[in-house]
Amino acid sequence: MSEKTNIPENYRFTKDHEWVIRDDKNDNIAIIGISDHAQSSMGDIVHVELPDEGEKFEVGDEVAVVESAKSASEVYAPVTGNIIEVNDHLDSHPEAINEDPYNEGWLFKIELDDPDQLDDLLSSDGYSSFLDEE
């Protein structure tokens, strides 16, 4: 990894380059997106296939697909639960994922079956070490 990628401290991560944080209005809801490293590797994002609200996913299920100019990448559920909201803004502005992957570029929100499941994920330091080893 030659350049510094952005890895915010209070976020959790998976080895598939998804990030997760708790919704600050509701501890039982997780907000999910893809990391700065992921958006940078993918290049210009041109389309996102998001799940339907209400759909249920287990950890590891394919939930969304992010299409860049060059290729498609799957996004997997980092936690188990139901989709309660998707980021409709990405319909007309998929590039928000490139521009602001940790805020405006969020993908979907899951209502957690197990609120402690976030503890199983990588911390920001853990993700950073993981990237250094890749």
Added chain:
Amino acid sequence: MRKTSLYQFHIDNDARLVPFAGYEMPLHYEAGIVKEHLWVRSHCGLFDVSHMGQIFVRGSRVSELFSYITPTNFEDLNDFSCKYTVLTDENSCVIDDLIISKITSDLFYLVVNASRKDIDLEWISKFAGEFDCNVEPLSNYSLIAIQGCKSLDILSNLFNTELSDLKYMNLKYINYKDVDLLVSRTGYTGEDGFEISIPDNMVNEFCSSLLSFDDIKPVGLGARDSLRLEMGYPLYGHELSQDINLAESSLSWIISKDNKFLGYNNLKNISNRKRVSFKLIDKGVARDNMEIYDNNNNLIGYVSSAGYSPSLSCSIGQAYINIDNSKINNEIFIKIRDNFKKAVITKLMLFNPKLKKAS
């Protein structure tokens, strides 16, 4: 992995390098594919295409040779002009697509695809003897493409000569720092532009000098692909291959009337299919090799190349479709993962670069 002479130039310009035809080539630079594509359509892009093959063929019967191994008649061609054509085998299947330039009636200059250059050399050499010709692959020469409406001004400036008298599909020698460079007014993007064959030991300085102009930026192979897709140009290995008969490929304009070339007797659309361009109507991105269906769930073809069009802000591509389903404006369905997404067959050229809008 092979490198062109501009490898360090690519690194210095923050290229994302990927393997292509055995070379490490820039997929894009810092700006990214979409911005680079749009820059070529509005200003000027600099492409390293040194991985491609450059070949001289010499002999008094060189026009006859190429009139035989391509469907194009070269006998009546003016000196210093260029033609886009294909090499076919005896079955009229495509060995490569290429630009052949007649420098004089004894000297032709060819630019061929990187992935086919060894095969092309072998193939041409097979026939060259019969026509008393010598085949000389160039070594130590790079090839760069400068494409976009600002190309003429930039190069006229850099060469200190008025380049507007070099017309489209023509070439000439231009002296630069005491060396004659072969400059052709050709390209693969649909924009006005030039391709320059230049010694390896000069190309870095030349490219640095080019980048001192504000209107030109380096552009990678990712944008090169989306630019040619918008023009409906084929790419060897996708729209053209030895499994595809020239008659299926919607390139009949390159076949010269009455030219009984090598593949002439087998120029037939035996597979009953045709190359078309399409535009995706539903949201999504079509990709290579996806299946195509009609509105009754019948499989009618496959995607040969596809991706995202920055100029049209939608997914576009090319496909081989059964002739009966191949009319312009016909609705087709592309299977993208488990979904059938609606698309429409369009004219081959989806974007008109002169009018700067959908064609």
